[in-house]
Amino acid sequence: MSAWEVRLSNSRGIPYFYNGDTQQSSWEPPSELSEDQVKALPGAKEFLNGGSGGGAAPAGQVRASHLLVKHSGSRRPSSWKENNITRSKDEAIKILEGYRAEIGGSTTKFAELAQTHSDCSSHEKGGDLGFFGKNQMQKPFEEATYALNVGEMSDIISTDSGVHIILRTA
Numbered sequence: 001m002s003a004w005e006v007r008l009s010n011s012r013g014i015p016y017f018y019n020g021d022t023q024q025s026s027w028e029p030p031s032e033l034s035e036d037q038v039k040a041l042p043g044a045k046e047f048l049n050g051g052s053g054g055g056a057a058p059a060g061q062v063r064a065s066h067l068l069v070k071h072s073g074s075r076r077p078s079s080w081k082e083n084n085i086t087r088s089k090d091e092a093i094k095i096l097e098g099y100r101a102e103i104g105g106s107t108t109k110f111a112e113l114a115q116t117h118s119d120c121s122s123h124e125k126g127g128d129l130g131f132f133g134k135n136q137m138q139k140p141f142e143e144a145t146y147a148l149n150v151g152e153m154s155d156i157i158s159t160d161s162g163v164h165i166i167l168r169t170a
Contacts, residue, residue, distance in 0.1 A: 004018070004041050005018055006018075006043035008043075014107070017029055017030055060134065061132060062131070062133075062145050062170065063128075063130060063131045063132075064128075065122070065125075065128045066120065066122065066141075067096070067099055067114040067118045067165050068119045068162050068164050069087075069092040069096050069117075069118075069164075070119040071087050071163070072089075073089055074160070085119070089158070092162060097156070107151070107169075110126075110127065110153065110165075114127030115127070120161075127167070128169070134146075138160060140158060140159050141159050148167075149168065150168055150170060153167050154166040
């Protein structure tokens, strides 16, 4: 029997995989397990997409994390890091392009960069915005999030708040 289980990260609010025998943890599913074996792990139903609680999306809702870079044209060009943001939209896009390259496909790296660099208060939770439904976010953000598969990262999305990269988590 596998010693792996699925747990919910207190700091990031997203599921991770933990092996009680080896004390090893990973954001990615263990490579030695099939998809069916991963779905059968303790905690999978509660914390992975398709379950009944925790990480499972309520009907019609999605969960996403994002990394926001504001610019001088943002509706509120200030953040927890800077009182007066003066960078141009093009400069903000270039910054995000650098973050996308650094992230690759790593959800851990995404959360680390969001925690350090995002201009949104969600930075405290690695960019996690929690669950939301239709008409709760700005239209371009909502449309981009709903178009993503779970675990997929968006291209750069522009809203009135600034420019974002979005990671759909449920």
